[in-house]
Amino acid sequence: MAVNPFGSRLTDAIRSVGTPLCMGIDPHLSMMPKLFGDVSTTASPSTIRAIEDFSMACLEMARGRVAAIKPQAAFFEAQGPDGMHVLARLGRAAIDAGVLVIMDAKRNDIGSTNAAYADAWIGHDAPFPSDALTVNAYLGLDTLDPLLARADQQGAGLFVLTRTSNPGAGDLQDLEIDGAPLFHHLAAGLAPLAAARVGEGGLSSLGIVAGATWPEEARTLRQILPSAPFLVPGFGAQGAGAAQALAGLTSGPDGPEGGLVNSTRGLIFPADAADASSISAWQTAIGDAIEASRTALGNA
Amino acid sequence: MAVNPFGSRLTDAIRSVGTPLCMGIDPHLSMMPKLFGDVSTTASPSTIRAIEDFSMACLEMARGRVAAIKPQAAFFEAQGPDGMHVLARLGRAAIDAGVLVIMDAKRNDIGSTNAAYADAWIGHDAPFPSDALTVNAYLGLDTLDPLLARADQQGAGLFVLTRTSNPGAGDLQDLEIDGAPLFHHLAAGLAPLAAARVGEGGLSSLGIVAGATWPEEARTLRQILPSAPFLVPGFGAQGAGAAQALAGLTSGPDGPEGGLVNSTRGLIFPADAADASSISAWQTAIGDAIEASRTALGNA
Numbered sequence: 001m002a003v004n005p006f007g008s009r010l011t012d013a014i015r016s017v018g019t020p021l022c023m024g025i026d027p028h029l030s031m032m033p034k035l036f037g038d039v040s041t042t043a044s045p046s047t048i049r050a051i052e053d054f055s056m057a058c059l060e061m062a063r064g065r066v067a068a069i070k071p072q073a074a075f076f077e078a079q080g081p082d083g084m085h086v087l088a089r090l091g092r093a094a095i096d097a098g099v100l101v102i103m104d105a106k107r108n109d110i111g112s113t114n115a116a117y118a119d120a121w122i123g124h125d126a127p128f129p130s131d132a133l134t135v136n137a138y139l140g141l142d143t144l145d146p147l148l149a150r151a152d153q154q155g156a157g158l159f160v161l162t163r164t165s166n167p168g169a170g171d172l173q174d175l176e177i178d179g180a181p182l183f184h185h186l187a188a189g190l191a192p193l194a195a196a197r198v199g200e201g202g203l204s205s206l207g208i209v210a211g212a213t214w215p216e217e218a219r220t221l222r223q224i225l226p227s228a229p230f231l232v233p234g235f236g237a238q239g240a241g242a243a244q245a246l247a248g249l250t251s252g253p254d255g256p257e258g259g260l261v262n263s264t265r266g267l268i269f270p271a272d273a274a275d276a277s278s279i280s281a282w283q284t285a286i287g288d289a290i291e292a293s294r295t296a297l298g299n300a
Numbered sequence: 301m302a303v304n305p306f307g308s309r310l311t312d313a314i315r316s317v318g319t320p321l322c323m324g325i326d327p328h329l330s331m332m333p334k335l336f337g338d339v340s341t342t343a344s345p346s347t348i349r350a351i352e353d354f355s356m357a358c359l360e361m362a363r364g365r366v367a368a369i370k371p372q373a374a375f376f377e378a379q380g381p382d383g384m385h386v387l388a389r390l391g392r393a394a395i396d397a398g399v400l401v402i403m404d405a406k407r408n409d410i411g412s413t414n415a416a417y418a419d420a421w422i423g424h425d426a427p428f429p430s431d432a433l434t435v436n437a438y439l440g441l442d443t444l445d446p447l448l449a450r451a452d453q454q455g456a457g458l459f460v461l462t463r464t465s466n467p468g469a470g471d472l473q474d475l476e477i478d479g480a481p482l483f484h485h486l487a488a489g490l491a492p493l494a495a496a497r498v499g500e501g502g503l504s505s506l507g508i509v510a511g512a513t514w515p516e517e518a519r520t521l522r523q524i525l526p527s528a529p530f531l532v533p534g535f536g537a538q539g540a541g542a543a544q545a546l547a548g549l550t551s552g553p554d555g556p557e558g559g560l561v562n563s564t565r566g567l568i569f570p571a572d573a574a575d576a577s578s579i580s581a582w583q584t585a586i587g588d589a590i591e592a593s594r595t596a597l598g599n600a
Contacts, residue, residue, distance in 0.1 A: 028412065042419070043427055074409055074416035080427025081385040088381055106408055108436060109374055110466035112328065116374035119342070127343055127380030136408060138438035138461065140468030161438060166410035168440030175477045175485060182482065185475060 003124065006132055006157030007203035010229055013067045013100050014257045019294045020249060022102065022231070023062045024264025025090070026072040027051045031269045035276055043080045051079060052086045057279070058268050059094055061286045065294070068100035068131070070231075070262055084128075091129040100131045102231065102260070106161060108136035108143060115146040122147065123154030132157030134209060134231065138172075141189050148193065148206070157205040157229065162186055162221065165211025165234030183217070187224040194228040203258060204228050210248050212240035212261065218248030230259030236266030236293065242300035255298060263293050303424065306432055306457030307503035310529055313367045313400050314557045319594045320549060322402065322531070323362045324564025325390070326372040327351045331569045335576055343380045351379060352386045357579070358568050359394055361586045365594070368400035368431070370531075370562050384428070391429035400431045402531065402560070406461060408436035408443060415446040422447065423454030432457030434509060434531065438472075441489050448493065448506065457505040457529065462486055462521065465511025465534030483517070487524040494528040503558060504528050510548050512540035512561065518548030530559030536566030536593065542600035555598055563593050 003009065014020050029039045029047070036057075037050040055071070062069050076087035094101040105128075107117040120126060121133045135147055137160050144160070151158050163173055163183045173183040187208065194204040207229035210218045218230065235245040242261075250258030270289040276282035303309065314320050329339045329347070336357075337350040355371070362369050376387035394401040405428075407417040420426060421433045435447055437460050444460070451458050463473055463483045473483040487508065494504040507529035510518045518530065535545040542561075550558030570589040576582035 026413070026416075028416075072409075072413055072416075074407070074413045074420065077421070078416040078419035078427070080420070081381050081388055083427075084384045085381040106436075107374070107406075108408075109372075109406055110464060113326070113372055113374045116326075116328075116372075116378040119378035120374065120380070121377070127378070127383075136406075136436055136438055138436055138472055139464045140466055140471040140473070142466060142468030142471070164410060164439045166440055166442060168442030171440040171442070171489060172438055172482065172486060173440070175475075175482060177475045177477055182472065182475060186472060189471060 003155040005155050005197070005199035006151070006205040007197065007229060008199035008201050009131065010067070010100065010157070011201040011203050011257055015252065015254060017064060017067050018254060019067060019297055020256050020259060020261050021066045021290070021293055021297055022068045022070050022260035022262040023058060023066045023267050024070045024072060024262050025055050025058050025268060026264050027054055027075045028269070031265070033274050033276055033282060035279065035282055042078070043082055048079060048082045048086060051076070051083065052089065055086060055090045056093060057282070058286070059090065059097065059099060061283060061290065063097050063099050065290045068102055068260055069094055070102040070104045073103060073105035088128050095124050095129050101129070102132045102134065102159065103128060103130040104134045106134050106136050108139055110139055110143050111146070114143055118147050118150035122150045123156045125154070130156065132159060134159045134161065136161050137186060144193070151205060152197070157207060159207045159209050159229070159231040160190055162208040163210050163214055163217050165213045165240070169211065184220070184224065187221050190228070191225055194225055198227045202227060207231060207259065209233065212245040215244040215247030222248045232259060232261045235261045236263040242296040246297065246300050261297060266293060303455040305455050305497070305499035306451070306505040307497065307529060308499035308501050309431065310367070310400065310457070311501040311503050311557055315552065315554060317364060317367050318554060319367060319597055320556050320559060320561050321366045321590070321593055321597055322368045322370050322560035322562040323358060323366045323567050324370045324372060324562050325355050325358050325568060326564050327354055327375045328569070333574050333576055333582060335579065335582055342378070343382055348379060348382045348386060351376070351383065352389065355386060355390045356393060357582070358586070359390065359397065359399060361583060361590065363397050363399050365590045368402050368560055369394055370402040370404050373403060373405035388428050395424050395429050401429070402432045402434065402459065403428060403430040404434045406434050406436050408439055410439055410443050411446070414443055418447050418450035422450045423456045425454070430456065432459060434459045434461065436461050437486060444493070451505060452497070457507060459507045459509050459529070459531040460490055462508040463510050463514055463517050465513045465540070469511065484520070484524065487521050490528070491525055494525055498527045502527060507531060507559065509533065512545040515544040515547030522548045532559060532561045535561045536563040542596040546597065546600050561597060566593060
């Protein structure tokens with residue numbers, strides 16, 4: 001591998017396509033357009049084919065329009081090993097197409113087990129190929145070591161779950177320690193690791209997940225982690241507007257950068273795509289949804 | 301499905317085999333006995349076959365000798381989708397053999413995504429069949445809802461990561477809030493959920509992971525969670541002795557119960573198994589290793 005560090009490649013991608021928008025690819029069976037076939041039976045050949053066709057069609061629409069895709073591992077795992085084959089092929093296809101792929105698998109374990117997760121998920125040559133992986137650090141900062149080592153070697157990135165967008169996010173993340181919530185302590189622990197991984201363009205390859213529903217907190221996190229890329233879920237269907245979603249990002253020469261604003265349902269399951277009668281009608285609906293989100297982020 | 305609740309089945313299994321010992325099945329390529337074949341190339345047919353033969357041979361030795369097996373998902377994922385096929389077949393084979401299977405996948409996400417993980421991992425009919433799943437609650441207690449709903453419906457169990465056995469476990473888990481460490485607050489949040497799931501025999505189907513290297517903390521956790529099963533990693537190769545490992549368990553009519561004490565390397569990679577020249581020599585080495593651990597736990 002001789003790729004540039006993830007932080008540099010992320011800035012390049014955002015500037016090249018002109019948006020920090022990221023497309024979540026979560027093949028919810030209950031929302032799949034009928035166009036892609038019968039998904040009534042878990043892990044059946046028809047369901048696997050529908051998920052693959054749908055995911056690849058989403059990737060094709062993502063290319064040149066968004067800065068990255070973010071497949072959610074859970075929806076592929078739910079279809080068993082054959083679903084995992086689809087996820088592996090999607091990651092490979094994204095890399096071949098020059099689209100950054102963030103594997104949203106939120107993996108975490110201790111020591112040598114995390115080295116096995118690194119084998120599985122980090123870098124272009126992994127069985128589940130990626131440019132970056134989402135990870136959980138509840139088990140301790142030492143557990144990041146094997147993941148960081150692999151990411152550094154592969155020019156890949158990590159996004160550590162720090163402040164999530166769900167209603168119960170605060171149960172642990174907000175508990176106050178010495179006058180600051182837990183997630184600030186986590187961010188402070190990550191700060192030197194992020195600062196040590198800043199590439200050309202000023203962005204680190206070690207980032208965080210910071211939910212769009214908490215813009216004040218995103219601004220505070222940006223002070224703690226000035227160079228870290230923020231992966232911001234919760235834009236659109238999860239309820240956050242563009243200004244909220246961009247709160248933790250930075251200002252570049254052409255617009256917001258310094259992270260990714262993810263939208264899933266708003267981009268891949270817009271209302272007028274559900275009953276599309278042809279691929280071209282579906283593509284038009286997805287293209288319009290992407291354009292609307294790009295515009296919202298650009299005008300915020 | 302009409303199986304008894306996991307808590308009841310776990311107590312039955314411990315009493316039936318006479319030990320709370322659990323066999324971790326982590327096919328580390330670097331430790332695989334040569335007997336099982338060439339594992340030099342990731343995800344090659346030879347490597348996949350070796351992992352399957354090894355895992356199934358471990359299961360055969362586990363049957364009737366330990367209370368459960370605990371496959372570590374990371375080592376199967378590291379071999380890509382074909383490795384995940386092996387994990388699925390191992391889970392199925394364990395259930396068919398009447399051996400409890402704890403899928404150690406430490407999954408976690410929010411809302412509908414966790415429902416997809418539940419589809420993938422919880423219950424005998426899941427693509428990756430299990431009796432219980434390890435999960436992470438950093439994202440908030442609300443994220444457990446879809447996992448608990450599935451587990452309740454399937455008679456399955458969950459083990460929530462609470463206090464792990466790694467050196468850096470305290471980075472977040474020990475941060476002190478209102479005079480008590482974070483992991484106590486998590487345990488207190490789990491207490492009503494565990495109390496609501498107590499089956500015949502007095503054990504809940506909602507448990508925790510509590511590392512064997514912290515016996516004082518395990519005793520405190522037992523006070524907070526009197527009926528929760530404890531999954532205790534870190535016995536043996538990770539450095540904890542039998543008395544430490546049993547600190548959080550309870551006393552049953554025939555010996556310790558109320559949880560599982562896991563050993564991986566000590567059971568599946570004992571020194572004299574590495575160069576075994578035949579399956580029967582390997583089986584003798586594994587059988588001796590299991591017997592030694594059973595004895596250590598029985599005499600502690």
